[in-house]
Amino acid sequence: MVVQAAAFEHFASVSCTFAMRIVERRPWSRAGVNIHEYQGKALFREEGVAVQDGLHCTTVEQALEAYDSLGSKVVAVKSQIHAGGRGKGNLYCPDTGDLLMEGGVKIAFSREEVGVYAKNILGHVLVTKQTGPEGKLVNNLYIESGCEIAHEYYLAILVDREEDAILVMASTEGGVDIEEVAENTPEAIHKAWADFSGQLPLGASQQMAESLGLTGSSQESFTQMLESLVAMFVSRDCSMIEINPLVRSEGGSMIALDSKVSFDENASFRHPWRAAMRDMSEEEEVEIRANESGLSYVKLDGNIGCLVNGAGLAMASMDVIKLYGGEPANFLDIGGGANKESITTAFGIILEDPNVEGILVNIFGGIIRCDMVARSIIDASREVGLSVPLVVRFSGTNHAEGRTVLEESSLEVATVGTLAEGAEAIVAAIEEVGA
Amino acid sequence: MSIWIDESSKVLVQGITGSQGTFHATRMLEYGTDVVGGVTPGKGGQVVELPGRDVPVYDGMSQAVFETDADVSVIYVPARFAAAAIIEAADAFNEIKGEGLIVCITEGIPTLDMVRCVGQISEMPGIRLIGPNCPGIITPGEDGGCKVGIMPGYIHAKGRIGIISKSGTLTYEAVAQTMSVGEGQTTCIGIGGDPVSGTGFIDCLAAFEDDPETEAVVMIGEIGGTAEEDAAAWVADNFSKPIVGFVAGATAPPGKRMGHAGAIISGGKGTAEEKFAAFESAGIHIARDPSKIGEVLLRVLIEAGLRES
Numbered sequence: 001m002v003v004q005a006a007a008f009e010h011f012a013s014v015s016c017t018f019a020m021r022i023v024e025r026r027p028w029s030r031a032g033v034n035i036h037e038y039q040g041k042a043l044f045r046e047e048g049v050a051v052q053d054g055l056h057c058t059t060v061e062q063a064l065e066a067y068d069s070l071g072s073k074v075v076a077v078k079s080q081i082h083a084g085g086r087g088k089g090n091l092y093c094p095d096t097g098d099l100l101m102e103g104g105v106k107i108a109f110s111r112e113e114v115g116v117y118a119k120n121i122l123g124h125v126l127v128t129k130q131t132g133p134e135g136k137l138v139n140n141l142y143i144e145s146g147c148e149i150a151h152e153y154y155l156a157i158l159v160d161r162e163e164d165a166i167l168v169m170a171s172t173e174g175g176v177d178i179e180e181v182a183e184n185t186p187e188a189i190h191k192a193w194a195d196f197s198g199q200l201p202l203g204a205s206q207q208m209a210e211s212l213g214l215t216g217s218s219q220e221s222f223t224q225m226l227e228s229l230v231a232m233f234v235s236r237d238c239s240m241i242e243i244n245p246l247v248r249s250e251g252g253s254m255i256a257l258d259s260k261v262s263f264d265e266n267a268s269f270r271h272p273w274r275a276a277m278r279d280m281s282e283e284e285e286v287e288i289r290a291n292e293s294g295l296s297y298v299k300l301d302g303n304i305g306c307l308v309n310g311a312g313l314a315m316a317s318m319d320v321i322k323l324y325g326g327e328p329a330n331f332l333d334i335g336g337g338a339n340k341e342s343i344t345t346a347f348g349i350i351l352e353d354p355n356v357e358g359i360l361v362n363i364f365g366g367i368i369r370c371d372m373v374a375r376s377i378i379d380a381s382r383e384v385g386l387s388v389p390l391v392v393r394f395s396g397t398n399h400a401e402g403r404t405v406l407e408e409s410s411l412e413v414a415t416v417g418t419l420a421e422g423a424e425a426i427v428a429a430i431e432e433v434g435a
Numbered sequence: 436m437s438i439w440i441d442e443s444s445k446v447l448v449q450g451i452t453g454s455q456g457t458f459h460a461t462r463m464l465e466y467g468t469d470v471v472g473g474v475t476p477g478k479g480g481q482v483v484e485l486p487g488r489d490v491p492v493y494d495g496m497s498q499a500v501f502e503t504d505a506d507v508s509v510i511y512v513p514a515r516f517a518a519a520a521i522i523e524a525a526d527a528f529n530e531i532k533g534e535g536l537i538v539c540i541t542e543g544i545p546t547l548d549m550v551r552c553v554g555q556i557s558e559m560p561g562i563r564l565i566g567p568n569c570p571g572i573i574t575p576g577e578d579g580g581c582k583v584g585i586m587p588g589y590i591h592a593k594g595r596i597g598i599i600s601k602s603g604t605l606t607y608e609a610v611a612q613t614m615s616v617g618e619g620q621t622t623c624i625g626i627g628g629d630p631v632s633g634t635g636f637i638d639c640l641a642a643f644e645d646d647p648e649t650e651a652v653v654m655i656g657e658i659g660g661t662a663e664e665d666a667a668a669w670v671a672d673n674f675s676k677p678i679v680g681f682v683a684g685a686t687a688p689p690g691k692r693m694g695h696a697g698a699i700i701s702g703g704k705g706t707a708e709e710k711f712a713a714f715e716s717a718g719i720h721i722a723r724d725p726s727k728i729g730e731v732l733l734r735v736l737i738e739a740g741l742r743e744s
Contacts, residue, residue, distance in 0.1 A: 312602020
């Protein structure tokens, strides 16, 4: 019993990297790691993983042509956005805000229906559980041949960070929220770990097929698919492959009816083909710009901008601002290679956010020297026309020189010795301005 | 005493002829680290002139370990070559000495490369990997000490507090906090913020438990994964010394990666709240404000009878 409980806890901890994306806005913050379903399926085809015939379209005319050329009476008309929850999402007109259609994935039984659905989807905003209330503009559509489904399964491959290994998870409960399965029937989820070279143990895929109750040609179809997918996960440096649902057709073959594929950004250097799959409209423009300057930026909802060196210290700075009654407007790590240009860019990005009413700079100098940061702050604040209160905390390498540089300048800035003092000072300064 | 490195450790620098390698080899040597050699393929036979010492460069790790009898290697090579450098170091130490410490500073190594590295090293019981994507490890001495990494050496002093952290600059903050209450450090280890990495919290804690000079520990976690929870569970049963803990990212939104590859709250798991709660239930003394780590540490040391005031 105890063993079972431990196993479940283990599952709960690893499943967080994938299935629970269902309750999130966006799974990854950094550029270029997610691809659309139609792109994932194109990769599946290349790797020999069975998918239905389907065509990518960007206009209603293309959608109708796709219907004609697929030659299937019943087709699925699927909105292509990076967020999940498409089926249960709603489509709105971006200008009027009017509800156009319920469901971002529709089954069409005729050419006319394809036209209606495509018209309602393309150029309109799809709001799902994961997009947030602002939704996502849909520019891409996938028309896919219908499929006679005997049963729906769930399959995912990901990196288990606690075991430092590739983990395969499968369940007979496909097509539904896998989190609920994990919660209610953890025994329905079957797992196998690949060794560090990316090989499943001998017989593991067959054993998993048996656990799913697959027999005969379905079993063979599943094991082949699983081995191809694990090979693809390794050769293409994926961070996740999720297929929900994976279906067994009436004819017994296993077909990937959905695809969620994301890649490890760190490995992009050895996969130049990824660049062509990037959909810039799915990314936050400001985060891309920050990345290009060697900054790591995430926008938040508060009013105190932060500029910090180091990811951990940047998070800690946000936390301390909150502890002292403020709300952080962003996460911003200027990185170890920061210079005047990148610090100027950082100030510009922080001040683009209209909610920002004050800025806290927190630098613990190591390789970075506080006096260099001080001079950059002075130049940057002139360049961007700083008009909100600024509090600077320097510690570490050349902190005293840094403070002197700031204090001797004409810049209106409060310098403090600790992070707590800095948070207190910026919260107070904003209240003063507001009062 | 200290853990894993001390002033007698002989250190190799992989990537010593690169700008980062040369810069940090210089800082390490200035701090007192015994830098005995460097490795850059194709540049064997050259000498890197560091202040007060000419350091020989070798083509490969096997030759470098064989010639210098080094115990430690620190890696400053670019991400795309880093995994090969880790494996080369592991093989060399394993075959020649049967033991060795590898510290990988490099950020941005592909996750599956690290899966392979960690997997291979797990089959070499004498080999320890710290990192990647970390500031390294430092044992301050009476005068200088042994610094293997990129941290500013001068902020440290020899003492009795062990420090373990997933973050770089936040580790320095923790060091400064111990110094603010007059406490120095035995050894400080940055384990890095990647999802797949070598040495974890528990390895460090087990070593600190066995180190008679370490009397208390400061442990800095961050959002993402369950390493902090696992460490807390281990502490409850196995660790006898006081610990002060902080977790960065209480205000981080779910689903957003906060700088470090591993720092992401996924599906409501890996939150700072859960980690703080796990710390508390394991008897770890928490500081919610990292500026108060020193204060909490002071109180804890007094309560434990390790300090008068």
